[in-house]
Amino acid sequence: MSEHFLVTGGNRLEGEVLVGGAKNSVLKLMAAALLAEGTTVVTNCPDILDVPLMADVLRGLGCEVQLEDSEVRITTPAEPKYHADFDAVKQFRASVCVLGPLVARCRRAVVALPGGDAIGSRPLDMHQSGLRLLGARSEIEHGCVVAEADDLHGANIRLVFPSVGATENILMAAVLARGETVIDNAAREPEIVDLCNMLNEMGAKVSGGGSSTLTIQGVRKLEPTTHRVIGDRIVAATWGVAASMTRGDVRVRGVNHKHLGLVLDKLRTAGAEVTPEVDGFRVIQRERPKAVNFATLPYPGFPTDLQPMAIGLAAVAEGTSMITENVFESRFRFVEEMIRLGADARTDGHHAVIRGVPVLSSAPVWSSDIRAGAGLVLAGLVADGTTEVHDIFHIDRGYPRFVENLRGLGGVIERVGSE
Template identity: 70%
Template sequence: MKERFLVQGGASLSGVVAVDGAKNSVLKLMAAALLAEGTTTLHNCPEILDVPLMRDVLVGLGCDVTIEGPVVAITTPAEVSPHADFDAVRQFRASVAVLGPLAARCGEAYVALPGGDAIGSRPLDMHQSGLEKLGATTHIQHGAVVAKAEKLTGATIKLDFPSVGATENIVTAAVLAEGRTVLDNAAREPEIVDLCAMLNSMGARICGAGTSTVTIDGVERLHPTQHTVVGDRIVAGTWAYAAAMTRGDITVTGIAPGHLHLALSKLKVAGAEVETYDSAFRVRMNNRPKAVDYQTLPFPGFPTDLQPMAIGIATIADGASVITENVFEARFRFVDEMLRLGADANVDGHHVVLRGVEHLSSTDVWASDIRAGAGLVLAGLVADDVTTVHDVAHIDRGYPRFVEKMRELGATIEREKER
């Protein structure tokens, strides 16, 4: 049965909130466990819906997976099935992360085209092209991407765009390839660094993670390991923008502030006080935010996953803002829901112009993806009455204990079944 959130406007959030491991990392780390026979254990895992979904994918491939709170243990057998279960894979995008490990470990992979958030086209052409450079053949057949390779061999690969998913699949295939792979224009996200750190602890030889050129010297085999998942910078950024929008005071722990440098800098320009520590930061806002322009770009640019929060703060800012989306073309579906709340917004291609209003007006809104759902809750906090956010299963896929943490910070929010 579907659920919804009832969000009371007028709250000012304050307190301390801890960030769990990153959704955009843990699922890829679970997939990478396919590369080594034995038990790989992950710590600081977020308790979100996508973790058991990835468990189902791995179990379908022959693994034994146990989840005990923030600890996930994946036992990979000597023989892994190359066929990823269609029903499980189609439920979320990150399932495609098994493509590289299966191609490397089995010499073949059959992975259903993944599902996930409705934020625009996310083709697999760069994933396929990268694997082909390593010596595989790939094609789409009966709704699945098929890759086959008798032997993977290192190559020089340049991505047309620093795709996170393509970088992950190429790296996880190249670690067991023969020879050296040089990946240019690689994604630089902290989650890529986290993946490469775990792979190196498994015996891989990867240099340059976090830069645009990653070098991988293939090894014959990897061994299982233990690894602690990096903190979730998108969840941390959500709390930061919640503090600024509600004129609150929130300290966020469990995150490297450098992973959110630009997002926090934008809040300073908007008038917030921002203090950073080794693994935490504090955001305080006393007045109405000032209007700030944003454009989303791959890391270290402003994250596309925080674009709904940028729109949210712009809707109530003093002045006009322009938000430019350069990553996912359909992400402005969120604007339609903000218009329901009384935002003054006009979309023009991949730009949206927002003229701030002092308060939003509460109504019913629908989440189209994880981040849009969280953004709508933040908008509800600055509306005049009770806002009902529908389809909140999206939010549960990316935000552990979201309602409980909101309440601990002073929000009035209820979860209830849809009638």
Template identity: 70%
Template sequence: MKERFLVSGGAPLSRSGKGDGAKNSVLKLMAAALLAEGTTTLHNCPEILDVPLMCDVLVGLGCEVDIEGSTVRIHTPAEVSPDADFDAVRQFRASVAVLGPLMARCHRARVALPGGDAIGSRPLDMHQTGLEKLGATTRIEHGAVVAEATALHGANIKLDFPSVGATENIVTAAVMAEGRTVLDNAAREPEIVDLCDMLNSMGARIDGAGTSTITIDGVQALRPTEHTVVGDRIVAGTWAYAAAITGGDITVTGIAPRHLHLALSKLKLAGAQVETYEHGFRVRMDGRPKAVDYQTLPFPGFPTDLQPMAIAIAAVADGVSVITENVFEARFRFVDEMQRLGADANVDGHHVVLRGVDRLSSTDVWSSDIRAGAGLVLAGLVAEGVTTVHDVHHIDRGYPNFVEQLRELGAEIRRVSDSKHAAN
């Protein structure tokens, strides 16, 4: 059943709340549970659609999975199936995270090419090259990536780009390889650190997570563990930009502000008052935001996942902003929907120039991915009238209880279905 959000503009958002566990971490941690026989327990898991999807993937590989609130328990058998070529895998991008663990456990894997957000090309060539350096042969056939190895051995690997997914799969494959692996130009995201922290608690020997060089000394076996998922910096950043765009006052706890350093710094330049604490931050905005330029880069640069929020605030800022997208080439399809809302935006290659308007105007818009959907809702919060956001299943994949959380912040938003029955 298709659902949509009705968003009424005009209300400043306020109040405080605790952030959720990170979508971009929990799914990879769940996949890493394949590395150890026994029960791995994850706490602070976000209640998003992708978590039960990953549960389906793990069940298809032979695990038993229990979800109780924000806790997920994964019971991994002594032998797991190397075949992840089924429908659940194709429904979201993070499913490819099982490739590395399956190679470590089984020395072979068949993983359906994943689906997910329509934000541009995300090939698996760096994943394949990394596994081949570790001693595997790989190929793409019949819509799946296939990898096989007699044994895995340590290697020196340098990524062409600090890909998060390739870093994760290489690390999870190398943790049980013979010898030492040195991975250069590795992704530095906090979610990579979270994964490596969990792997080390399972008995892995990983050093350098959070830097561009990660060293992995292979071990013979890992043990199950209990781990708390890191806070979601993208959801927290969304609330920060919601405060700024609506002239509100929002405090978020359960997140390390250093994970959002550049994103919060940009809000200061836009005129917001930003206070940071050890485990949280507060954002207040009085009046219209000022125009600010943004360019997305891998961590610690400005997150590509917050680019739609940057465009939303730039659309109503005082002055001209230039947003440059350096990570995903198709992310600017979101701009078409912003133009529907009255944004003065022009795309030129991987740049978009926005001349801020006093206020946006409501209409029907469509989500193309998780973050674009959230960005459209933020835009709707400062549009005159009621904005209808369609295809909100994308948003549900990345934001727990999105409507309820926005309502608690003071937003006028409700979820309705095509059956005409209102919900929430």
């Protein structure tokens, strides 16, 4: 049996929705628990499928992991295992973030090549080259990333692209290396800042979080800590775009609106009234959205994770929009599903041109990744009739209480089983 959503369009979303902890942060914070013997507690964890998957990865490395409500307690042994070659690793991309902590703590790591979303090539070259500069040897052997080091030492490392994953792995390896490490062209995402803050709470010496240069003074040992995950800006923005698409009025709580500066500006350009609030923001769209051009870029640019939502907004906007994808080459697979729903769209290389129509038409569609799935549900909200969204396990990996939250805003959605 598999499950799919039935989404009935035509309702204006109204009300308030609370956003949980960031998917793109919590999994890395859980991996960071490997760096210290003892019990680390991560709070404000989202109820998503990837959290228990990461818990399974950590259990396979010898940790005791307890999941309760929005809290994860991770007890790391004095000598963790270093071989992460099991099914959970292959199911989601973020599992590769155990590589850096294992090299730092065990001086050796064997991590199965990760799986995850089908959005394009995401090689591990930068992860490996950074570890090599820190003194490790790293190769791909028998479907695994293998890294080992007699000693780790500081280094000057310049990334060819501000990769979030490479920044995280190199950072977590460097905190226990001897001497100073400088990472230039580092990723600047709020989730990187969250990881830096947690590492410093554990006794690391990391400065520059949120800038393109991270400086790490290696220490001999870290201690466990208790840390609260930041709010999920991608989930928050999804609800903001949904408000604009449905001409709704939605208050989003549990997130720092400053993490969404450009995104909220784009909604204003589309004609929405956007009001920042202490713990979130409010979006009111009174008339049909106006066309807006989007180009995805690393933070603080427009997030690639929100590209499907941008296309959904453009599909029902007044006028013609151009969407440019600069991060993942296969993310435009989503456009094919939008065309099923009646979108007037065409792609050329890393550009998509969308001519807005007043209403989309319901059809069966298939999710190819987490964000594409959410984008298709949003499209179903502005389609006539009932849209079937299949392969919704992707959505469960990134959106906690998705059906309950959407219903709470007045959306009509049902989860049903199918053969």
